[in-house]
Amino acid sequence: MSLTRPASPPRRSRQSRRTTFRTALLAYSFMAPFLALLLLYHTWPIIFGTYLAFTNYNIISPPQFVGLDNFRELIRDQQFWSGVVNSLKYILVVPVIQLLSIGVAMLVNQPLKGIGFFRTAFYVPVVTSFAVVGLIWTWMYQQSGPVNFVLMHLGLMNRDSSLLNNPGSALYAVMFVTLWKGVGYYMVLYLAGLQSIGRELEEAAVIDGATRWQVFVNITLPGLRPTILVCSLLSTISAVKVFEEIFVMTQGGPVGSTYTALFFTYAKAFQDFRYGYAAAAGIVVAVISLIFGIVNFRLTRGGRVDA
Amino acid sequence: MTTTPTDFARTAAQLKARRRQRTRLHHLAAYSVLVLIALIMLYPFYWTLITSLEPTGNIYQAKLAPSGVSLRNYAAVLSGTTVPFWRMVLNSVVICTVGVLGSVTFAALAAYPLAKMRFAGRDLIFYAILALVVLPNESGLIVNYVTTIKLGLLEQRGPVWDMITQYAAIVLPSIASIVGLFLIRQAYLGVPLELIEAARIDGAKELTIWRRIMLPLSMPTIAAFAILEFVALWNSFLWARILPLDPQMLPLSAGLLELSGTFSTNSRATMAGAVLVIIPILIVFASLQRYFMRGIEGAVKG
Numbered sequence: 001m002s003l004t005r006p007a008s009p010p011r012r013s014r015q016s017r018r019t020t021f022r023t024a025l026l027a028y029s030f031m032a033p034f035l036a037l038l039l040l041y042h043t044w045p046i047i048f049g050t051y052l053a054f055t056n057y058n059i060i061s062p063p064q065f066v067g068l069d070n071f072r073e074l075i076r077d078q079q080f081w082s083g084v085v086n087s088l089k090y091i092l093v094v095p096v097i098q099l100l101s102i103g104v105a106m107l108v109n110q111p112l113k114g115i116g117f118f119r120t121a122f123y124v125p126v127v128t129s130f131a132v133v134g135l136i137w138t139w140m141y142q143q144s145g146p147v148n149f150v151l152m153h154l155g156l157m158n159r160d161s162s163l164l165n166n167p168g169s170a171l172y173a174v175m176f177v178t179l180w181k182g183v184g185y186y187m188v189l190y191l192a193g194l195q196s197i198g199r200e201l202e203e204a205a206v207i208d209g210a211t212r213w214q215v216f217v218n219i220t221l222p223g224l225r226p227t228i229l230v231c232s233l234l235s236t237i238s239a240v241k242v243f244e245e246i247f248v249m250t251q252g253g254p255v256g257s258t259y260t261a262l263f264f265t266y267a268k269a270f271q272d273f274r275y276g277y278a279a280a281a282g283i284v285v286a287v288i289s290l291i292f293g294i295v296n297f298r299l300t301r302g303g304r305v306d307a
Numbered sequence: 308m309t310t311t312p313t314d315f316a317r318t319a320a321q322l323k324a325r326r327r328q329r330t331r332l333h334h335l336a337a338y339s340v341l342v343l344i345a346l347i348m349l350y351p352f353y354w355t356l357i358t359s360l361e362p363t364g365n366i367y368q369a370k371l372a373p374s375g376v377s378l379r380n381y382a383a384v385l386s387g388t389t390v391p392f393w394r395m396v397l398n399s400v401v402i403c404t405v406g407v408l409g410s411v412t413f414a415a416l417a418a419y420p421l422a423k424m425r426f427a428g429r430d431l432i433f434y435a436i437l438a439l440v441v442l443p444n445e446s447g448l449i450v451n452y453v454t455t456i457k458l459g460l461l462e463q464r465g466p467v468w469d470m471i472t473q474y475a476a477i478v479l480p481s482i483a484s485i486v487g488l489f490l491i492r493q494a495y496l497g498v499p500l501e502l503i504e505a506a507r508i509d510g511a512k513e514l515t516i517w518r519r520i521m522l523p524l525s526m527p528t529i530a531a532f533a534i535l536e537f538v539a540l541w542n543s544f545l546w547a548r549i550l551p552l553d554p555q556m557l558p559l560s561a562g563l564l565e566l567s568g569t570f571s572t573n574s575r576a577t578m579a580g581a582v583l584v585i586i587p588i589l590i591v592f593a594s595l596q597r598y599f600m601r602g603i604e605g606a607v608k609g
Contacts, residue, residue: 026420031416040454041480044450045446052449110337118345129560129584131544132560139355140354180347247545278449287443
């Protein structure tokens, strides 16, 4: 963690007030350009966004304070809650992507010939834009396309229709894309975690007659605990806030089956021009993702305090 | 019955052979799974590439090789009759260059006092920035949109001026990178204080110390961050799609979605465009992979 503080100079006694002032001035001028942009594009959105949630605002006329009206409306807004439900369904991605990434990381952690190629190959989707990935998978999912070809040959599908056009399957089809694009990212993090465990412990256990499974459960998993904690937190939060894949692939359709909470926020702001109402929805989404972040933290910590 | 040394040798050999066989089986299993995953990861790209090369045929079919090869779809994209492709290349290059230089310079400057200077309010600023990472920012897109409009960055005043302000509108929000600040600060912390003190005693200005000592000694981290930032900027499309920009000003990733709209009758041309958008990233990633992974790991630890 970056919380480690810089080493302080040992002496402070003889510093005159003037040099202290000069140092501060210098320090702040080093930071000025960064802080200016940070204030404008990171801090201001939090302040103004919170204020907007209590107003009616359409950019053209000044914001009009309406108290809790936006939140009252949100509570009764069916579309918003079905968006929230879809966002929560998206959390299904989290356990799958974490287990898969751990498996893949263990696989590419083996000293096999050509393993570097596989690591690189699994990482390619991560460095590709969602604009590209979304389009590619929209084509892959087309009727008579590659996905249907495979599914029908495996006997998992009997009617040739695009998974993205079917309200029952569209959300899961998009989830698969998130999974496909994200596995490589978590693989790299788990790989770093695995390499920090060290082989000696595992080898010692094997010599003592432990089975592969015992080694995995008693040594590898506990060793990965900090990484699992961080990774599942990251993926839970990004699952609740899923947006880009929806934006490129389905725009919330068909019949609202992939309409997520953050897509609602986007649509209210940039299609209906109700910026205040959208900001209120944004705050509710933030609270929900915070709650699920905490739940996730409790679950992965497994009741342990030291993890 | 007594066991002779030859018996021992025989069982040892058998054991060794069995173990070797087991390793071989294990390798076979590992490689099969690896190849299967690699197919799932890479086939969509390969499919897009070969389909973009086909002049005609059954477009969405699963296939292993193109039914014919022509560069017609690439010509259609590059000729710029529907979207100004070369202009979008230029836009992406400008946005990435300004974005990477800006974010690296600003983060590298700001990290210096946070790591190596004592001044009033240092801890306050550090923790305030840290808090920004945690605080919810779901309305970020909305408020930044309002800010961009209110700053007048999208008003029309004259061709050259408009171009500059629209580039600024696209790139400014991503310049102050908190991840970059923490990464570089972490690298600065490793620079020995004696080196800096010695330079100060020799009368070096802080800016000189920053340029001559801090930057060179933190180069691996700075390079890693620069690559991460380049990839992020090249890939980002949402912000540019939301802003009401002149279509001439769109970067490639956002332009690709525009292309898929205008070329909806000819998806092969869009596929050609997708291939062209991916290639630069793949080159950067393949050649600078080591820095890249280091940046990812550092960014999460940071």
